[in-house]
Amino acid sequence: MTEPRVLERLDRIESHLAIQQLAVRYAMAVDRRDIDEWLGMFVEDIDCGRRGKGREALRGFIEPAVRDFYRTVHTITGHAIDRIDGDVAEGRVYCRAEHEFGDQWIVQAICYFDTYERRDGVWYFARRVEDFFYTCDVLERPQDADFARWPGPTPKHAPPMMLPRFPTWKSFWGDADVSAITRRPAAP
Numbered sequence: 090m091t092e093p094r095v096l097e098r099l100d101r102i103e104s105h106l107a108i109q110q111l112a113v114r115y116a117m118a119v120d121r122r123d124i125d126e127w128l129g130m131f132v133e134d135i136d137c138g139r140r141g142k143g144r145e146a147l148r149g150f151i152e153p154a155v156r157d158f159y160r161t162v163h164t165i166t167g168h169a170i171d172r173i174d175g176d177v178a179e180g181r182v183y184c185r186a187e188h189e190f191g192d193q194w195i196v197q198a199i200c201y202f203d204t205y206e207r208r209d210g211v212w213y214f215a216r217r218v219e220d221f222f223y224t225c226d227v228l229e230r231p232q233d234a235d236f237a238r239w240p241g242p243t244p245k246h247a248p249p250m251m252l253p254r255f256p257t258w259k260s261f262w263g264d265a266d267v268s269a270i271t272r273r274p275a276a277p
Contacts (some may be wrong), residue, residue, distance in 0.1 A: 101173055107212045108205050109168050112182045115214070116163035124152055132206055132213045160189040176207040177215075187227070190240045198222035200251055220251045232273045251275075 111130055118127035128144040128151075137146040155161070167183035180203050188195040204216040223231035225238045252258045252275040267274050 104173050104178065104207065104212065105170055108170055108173075108178055108180060111205070111212055111214065112168050112201075112203075113165050116165055116184065119155060119163055120161050122155060124148060124155075127151065130214055131217075132208065132215050135215070158188040158190055158195075160187075162187040178205040178207075178212070179203065180205065193240050194227040195224060195238070195240060196227050197224045220254065222251045232271075236273065 115127065115130055118124075118130070128148055131144060131147060133144060134142055135144060135147055136142050137150060140146045140150055164185045165182060166185055168180060170178060170180040172179045182201040182203060184197075184199040184201065186197040186199055188197075199219055199221045202218040202220065203214060205212050206215040207213075223234070223236040225231045225234035225236070226240075229238070258275070
């Protein structure tokens with residue numbers, strides 16, 4: 090007879106792998122413009138805020154957004170699953186995204202803050218919040234773009250809030266004078 094603890098550990102390992110694949114499949118679906126596959130990675134009743142609920146509400150946001158760029162490349166550079174508790178999990182995904190917009194090649198260093206849910210044995214995104222370290226054209230330094238250059242019809246991003254999200258960032262730098270090492274310190 091298999092011990093329940095072994096089955097719990099096996100479930101945790103399988104869940105971890107499935108959640109990691111979800112992030113990779115997400116990036117690949119966006120780059121292939123496979124909107125239906127992309128939508129299928131979210132819970133059916135995904136809350137899209139003011140846009141409504143459900144996958145079709147999500148389609149109304151993502152489909153026009155990916156039409157702003159001809160080519161994109163999303164590279165998953167790291168994935169930390171912080172918590173798996175039964176059928177709910179939380180994690181963070183680092184990603185470098187590249188977007189062709191006319192003569193510009195826009196690059197972003199992104200962190201997604203994710204909540205995952207398992208329904209009928211399948212893991213989905215239940216919530217995905219994107220924040221970024223910087224956005225700029227590949228030919229410019231992020232500092233020169235105030236870390237937030239975003240082209241075209243999509244509204245320009247607000248300055249990134251990524252670094253201040255981390256409590257350790259704030260406590261590490263505190264009231265330090267960083268003018269010798271950066272000309273654009275992060276907002277507190």
